[in-house]
Amino acid sequence: MLDINLIREKPDMVKENLARRKDPEKLALVDGLFKKDAEWRDSKYKLQLLQQERNKITREIAAMKKEGKDIKDKVKEMQELPDKVKVEEERVATLKAEIDVLLKRIPNLMHESVPYGKDDSENQEIRKEGAPRAPDFQLKNHVQLIEDLGAGDFERATKIAGHGFYFLKGDLAFLNQSLLRFTIDFMAARGYLFTEPPLMMERKPYEGVTDLSDFENVMYKIEGEDRYMIATSEHPLVAQYMDETIDETELPIKLVGYSMCFRKEVGSRGIDTKGLFRTHQFNKVEQIILCRPEDSWRLHEEILANSEDLFKALELPYRIVNICTGDLGIVAAKKYDLEVWMPRQNGYKEACSASNCTDYQARRLNIKCGKEGGDKRVLHTLNNTAIATSRVLVAILENYQNQDGTVTIPKVLRPYMGGKTVILHMKKP
Template identity: 40%
Template structure:
């Protein structure tokens, strides 16, 4: 959420920044609500001040034996007026908050200009795509041939975009999760295990709601949603709290299943593990002081890259342009792994700096040494999406005889060097 005080002071500058996302935004209606709210608050204060003055006058007149019934009626009517205006302020405040919640985050100055993902800028790449001496297969065909992925029975049981993993396929999923978490905790992240259901307020805090409700799976007649990403419970771990400055930075990671309706993705990646309604992910979240958050974005991106480097999978890092950066993010790097079946790179991690956007919505602050409370900056990154990592391993490590060689770092987790 943006700071209404900043909007008052720098309206044009903020409008210009928000419009970089590709759609002109006017803040006039928000400032009008803010002005109306402050005027009514001042009116209430004036009436309370007048009531206090009159109340003192009542006491003075009573002590002199005067009749004060008329003036007491006036005081009572002022109380009714104050209650009525308080109700009006509450409605205005709700409208103002709802309007602020629909505003995206301000973009960092280093975000390149662009209208769509076609204008994202490649920052770097690692490794070269493998040259095959045979016709490579797609991961879903490899998985079916090895009987480790069963999409047909996934559809039978749950509908489209669901899968059963079997045998060494299930073990590979588990091995990847353990490998990723072990690697991140070795770098100072604390592992957490979170609820997989969250309240609507938690989703407001991390900016999935109210704007992206169609992407959620909601529990009927309950204020509970299946999590779309571990970012939601992990970030809300400290919602409504004031932490000590000495506790920062806080680095946490963990595994969660993720549930997404994939609204608007009809016809895209309909086969395989790339776009499912339920998938596993290892998530990293950091809570840091504002002055270090930009360098921490580079750090958390590097931590996600490290997983791919250890797995020896070719990838590239892309700096998202202004028209492609997510609603709540100030700057995002996407990490894209090479998939031979696409003959292209596909996103496997998104690492984002949220500045104080989420902490304002979730009311996460820290107390500085001078005693002042300040909103911290939050960052998150996939470390990594497990299904897409599995797809990348199956495709990039496939052998001509149909088997799949395991990356060296996974052999201790798998107990075998091949899936045959």
């Protein structure tokens, strides 16, 4: 969330930045915050006056006792104060809670380099890498290809779990695991600590990493518990440092986390009735960095470069886009997407999202940094998908598909596949 002192000191700058999002509802939150903050400061001042009055009367009673004066009226006056103080204390606490709710819903301030645009159609292309494949035969879509290979089963998954789930079998399941191991090894070699997080989180830390009022509708809540299945390993990897102060000599903290992820994926895009691209359950390897504020923009480019190098190693064509104001979520100050080329779909599709969240998550989670004996400050957090295997499997199935219906295995994954070079047709069990 934003620093309330920044909002108080530079209200016009904050409103001008948020206005670029063209979201009247979010902009109205700032006006609501100003109103509540004025009420809170007024109530806080009244409370201070009452406390000062209580202290003053206490001193007067003590002095009058010494002088042998009648203190009956002063005692009566003192007896009326606790109720007044209690009322004002409750009002201060109520207003503070309402301010916190508003603060958590106000989006992060966007970096000046975020392009203006109304939606994802106006995201700004930065560069392309690799020549998009244009095969001289009719490509099968990935669902048909998987079924023809006998490498997965969507019907049986739907039978037992509903739409948005799948079975992977044989070499395709091994390919999925190979992507995970290759990515983890790749990131670990670059100094990122491999971490496997819990697959559930309680509400309080979850409210620290994202705005649940916007995000909760895509999450799975555990019935009867204040606990959620994680939507990405980013969330527990960052939230684990809640309410901690980290010595600056330990920064940056670089993590690569693997987990299953769970999302309802409701809304306009919805779930794929069949297929791997958009599902309720998927594997993802995530990059996470916690760092000093002055280092975050350099590290934002680093986590993007990591993903680019991964896709270059997989020999998958891609492009980088700078996400525009109308498509940027509330947590990130800036976000790049890496979109991989899908020849069957004749277009680029999102595969990775690299976000600099600046101090937005860390302030919500109360994560600070500092030097021993020095001042403490809120640190910065960054995240980027290293690989979401289901989407990359689709890209591999489309880009490496052969005319005979087999699939060539990318060279860098072959050591993880026992040296196999091709996924062949297998007998359906």
